[in-house]
Amino acid sequence: MNTRTTEEVASTIRAAVQAAVWAPSVHNTQPWSFAVDGEELALRADSDRKLRLSDAMGREMLISCGAALMNIRLTLRALGWEPQVRVLPDPDRPALLATVRMGEAVTADEHTRMLHAEIERRRTHRAGFTELPVPxxxxxxxxxxxxxxxxxxxxxxxxxxxxxxxxxxxxxxxxxxxxxxxxxxxxxxxxxxxxxxxxxxxxxxxxxxxxxxxxxxxxxxxxxxxxxxxxxxxxxxxxxxxxxxxxxxxxxxxxxxxxxxxxxxxxxxxxxxxxxxxxxxxxxxxxxxxxxxxxxxxxxxxxxxxxxxxYTSDDSEGVRRPVTDVLQERRPN
Structure with a gap:
């Protein structure tokens, strides 16, 4: 049976949200919000950030949020927990895109650690590339x-x-x-x-x-x-x-x-x-x-x-909203 402290759960979930905000999104709109209730992390679409004209159906918004969900999954695994994910868990709450819980303890493999290490390093490029071909x-x-x-x-x-x-x-x-x-x-x-x-x-x-x-x-x-x-x-x-x-x-x-x-x-x-x-x-x-x-x-x-x-020599820095702007935490009574 897994044993984990309240502090360990809170730290892990916060790290997952910190990673999630570094996901790519259309025009860097960052169209997501998160809520924590105990050991459950909810990923929600922020419809106020949806592009009403170019993304009327919300397709690009949900692709962006899906990228954030991948970052959450990788972070939980990198920190030693198997993510338990439910996608679109409640038909009556369309903005609720996924819930994630910390499952069994696991040991992250080398590939997971490699991907996790790139979360804040990855950048979108907006120009041509060098002549060096991708193998x-x-x-x-x-x-x-x-x-x-x-x-x-x-x-x-x-x-x-x-x-x-x-x-x-x-x-x-x-x-x-x-x-x-x-x-x-x-x-x-x-x-x-x-x-x-x-x-x-x-x-x-x-x-x-x-x-x-x-x-x-x-x-x-x-x-x-x-x-x-x-x-x-x-x-x-x-x-x-x-x-x-x-x-x-x-x-x-x-x-x-x-x-x-x-x-x-x-x-x-x-x-x-x-x-x-x-x-x-x-x-x-x-x-x-x-x-x-x-x-x-x-x-x-x-x-x-x-x-x-x-390939490019572009090393521009990314910008992201702080976790405090996107995370709602339910405090115990």
């Missing part, structure tokens, strides 16, 4: 990481298919840029230089003068006419890198949460080998383009994330 052996390992969560990661090997993905990304970006309300929603999550906000995309998180890759995958215009951005790495980083698509066989809320867990597992494994990811989900925010990709390029699988993988 095929590592790409296949990333495919296996997604598969372990029941999700498919498909490296796009066909040059024609890469051109299609690039063209649809640029088309979606151009259409979205013409929509004033859509643009206002996006730039509300853009930080000016020297901002003290602990959310959104900081000005140092993208290049000041991005150079196009070949083929070109359009980036979000967070600066929106301002001379913001970083000069780091942008002049030598023009490679597209390895393009990959994360897909699921179905497209339910549970699938989105599962996709987020798989995505984070892939990203952490990649980070351990100094590989970064750049995301291009513009086309997936447009119903007809997403359906086109599903039917014409992905054999009926539902695309959840389009990414490029590669």
């Amino acid at each position: 095929d052996r590592l790409v296949e390992a990333l495919v296996s990481q997604a598969g372990a969560e029941g999700v498919r990661l498909t490296p796009v090997r066909s040059e024609a298919a890469v051109r299609v993905l690039a063209a649809l990304t640029c088309a979606a970006q151009d259409v979205q840029a013409q929509d004033r309300l859509f643009t206002l929603e996006m730039i509300s999550w853009a930080q000016p230089p020297d901002s003290s906000r602990k959310e959104g995309v900081p000005a140092r998180g993208y290049p000041r003068e991005p150079r196009p890759t070949h083929p070109h995958f359009a980036q979000r215009d967070y600066a929106h006419g301002h001379p913001w951005g970083s000069d780091t790495d942008q002049f030598n980083a023009t490679s597209t890198g390895t393009v990959a698509v994360l897909t699921t066989s179905a497209d339910t809320r549970e699938d989105w949460i599962t996709a987020g867990q798989a995505l984070q597992r892939v990203l952490l494994h990649a980070s351990a080998y100094d590989v970064h990811a750049a995301f291009h989900t513009q086309a997936l925010e447009t119903f007809h383009l997403r359906e086109f990709l599903r039917q014409e390029l992905l054999s009926g699988e539902h695309p959840q994330t389009i990414m490029r993988l590669g």
Whole structure:
């Protein structure tokens, strides 16, 4: 029978939440909150942070929260406890995405410890990559990481298919840029230089003068006419890198949460080998383009994330809200 003190439980759960907030999220909205009741940690979607226009169904919000759930699972295992997870445990409470409890005592394996060590180190990249290719052996390992969560990661090997993905990304970006309300929603999550906000995309998180890759995958215009951005790495980083698509066989809320867990597992494994990811989900925010990709390029699988993988010298710091902003703890009577 497991024996653990109240202090050990509280410390472990707090460490899990501290890790969870470092998950990637669309525009770094960090659309999650957590509640602790005894030994149970609840992960909730924060609908106030959902993108009403570009993510009306909440798909990207749930993928983001799924990535946070993976960080919780890894942290509990790294600290010696098997996580007991229930996804969408209460149909009457749709914002409650998962509950996690500390199960049996376990000894973390080397791979778990490796992934856990990358949680705060992993960064999203928003430019091209160096010409150094990602080794095929590592790409296949990333495919296996997604598969372990029941999700498919498909490296796009066909040059024609890469051109299609690039063209649809640029088309979606151009259409979205013409929509004033859509643009206002996006730039509300853009930080000016020297901002003290602990959310959104900081000005140092993208290049000041991005150079196009070949083929070109359009980036979000967070600066929106301002001379913001970083000069780091942008002049030598023009490679597209390895393009990959994360897909699921179905497209339910549970699938989105599962996709987020798989995505984070892939990203952490990649980070351990100094590989970064750049995301291009513009086309997936447009119903007809997403359906086109599903039917014409992905054999009926539902695309959840389009990414490029590669090497970069970018070492920008991430920003996250403190645990006190996202955690509610029930005090014993």
